[in-house]
Amino acid sequence: MPSTPLHCPRCGTGAEDFSGCGACRAEGIGANPVPPLAELSGLSLRTYPGGPWGWPSALPVTGEPVTLGEGGTPNVRVPLPDGADGELWVKYEGANPTGSHKDRAMSVGVAAAVAAGADTVAAASSGNAGAAAAAYAARAGLRCVVFTTDEVPEPLRAQIDALGAVRVVRKDSSARNAAMREAVERFGWYPLTSFASPSPGGNAYANEGYKSVAYEIARDFGDRVSAVVVPTSRADLLSGIERGFRELRTAGLLARVPRLVAAEPDAAAPFTAALARSAPAEQERTSVPYRPSPAFSLGEERPTWQGLDALHRSDGSAVAVPTEVFMAEHQSLGAQGLFLEPSSAVGVAVARRWVREHGGLVIAVGTATGLKATAGIRGVEPTAIPELSRLTP
DSSP states (O other), X not given: OOSSOOBOTTTOOBOSSSSXXXXXXXXXXXXXXXXXXXXXXXXXXXXXXXXXXXXXXXXXXXXXXXXXXXXXOOEEEEOOOTTOSSEEEXXXXXXXTTSBTHHHHHHHHHHHHHHTTOSEEEEEOSSHHHHHHHHHHHHHTOEEEEEEETTSOHHHHHHHHHTTOEEEEESSHHHHHHHHHHHHHHHOOEESSOOSSSOOOSOHHHHGGGHHHHHHHHHHHGGGEEEEEEEOSSOHHHHHHHHHHHHHHHTTSOSSOOEEEEEEETTSOHHHHHHTSSSHHHHTTOOOOOOOOSOTTOOOSSOOHHHHHHHHHTTOEEEEEOHHHHHHHHHHXXXXXXXXXXXHHHHHHHHHHHHHHHOSEXXXXXXXXXXXOOTTOOOOOOOOOOOHHHHOO
16 A cells, blocks of 8 residues: 555544545445645646646655546536526546546556555446546556446446456446455455445545646636536545645635535435535435436435535535436537536536526536447437539539
8 A cells, every 4th residue: 555644534543445434434424534635835737737647746656657648638618698697618528548537546546556566456337437447457567357237338348348357247336346345355456446335435545636637627727717516426526626626725826716516416416415404414424215317427325425525615515407407418518519428417417507596617527428328319310411413512
């Protein structure tokens, strides 16, 4: 394990492994231990090159980077109706090497595995994390085992297989996580994702890669950003972005932290349900029924403590949207040339609503390309093509 120690931000207990804080788990709460915040004093956003390794000193990992050129993703402005008071931008994480934001985490997580002397890494995944783990493990020369289910879309299964990972299929996410836990405990494989229940979130070293999303937003937009909307399941991305903004604010590189908004499908929206309660003790023990939706990578039964903490620290919020709303957004974005997976469209739909209600410059994190999940996408019916001679000017 890299030398930087981990501690639970909720109760202060030190961490012995990557299964979350055991003391908090005994209370029924998923809390993820974290390394100390990085010291960014003396650095300049003007010269920050982007990506997790743009500022290596901000990462709790020793040794050589494991990189495929992740980060530095583009900001794409989304048109709003004439007269709308505000701006809406999508930070398009689909431009990462394997097509999702998970590359930022797996780049750092696999580097941590190498520093720890691991020869095999493991990930429990609905798709994107598995593909990213496979790619960066291959880059580092490690074996990768991805625990998954039959519900993973075919494009993601093909991507994981093509990148050389061993794919272990179980009937559902509970059985998937149980299989990963057994493998980690029996064989000592290095875990890149969560496998405990209630879920605390993913590998804490890997999650530090998500801070670079905040660094890039601050570099590109400065203090103009009023809110950042993040599609949220276990809140690894959300909490990583908040930690990045907090580091920048502490170092005086940013005047204020933007409000963070957790975007969820209403089929399973624990953060929205939690924030509807007033007492913190009730919020962190919230439980909702899980129902699947086209946003297959989102949806949990319980909120993670790290996500609630990020929302509280940023004076943030959580918003749930119905399937018909985010799938309409998905189609609208495609008509504008931006092909995102449905989970990303959840974030854009919430961001559009946020701009309408609050104004300001709002950024939605577009977590992955639409090529990750193409089944069920409704296209436009083709029209009859006239004879070519009639198309000639």
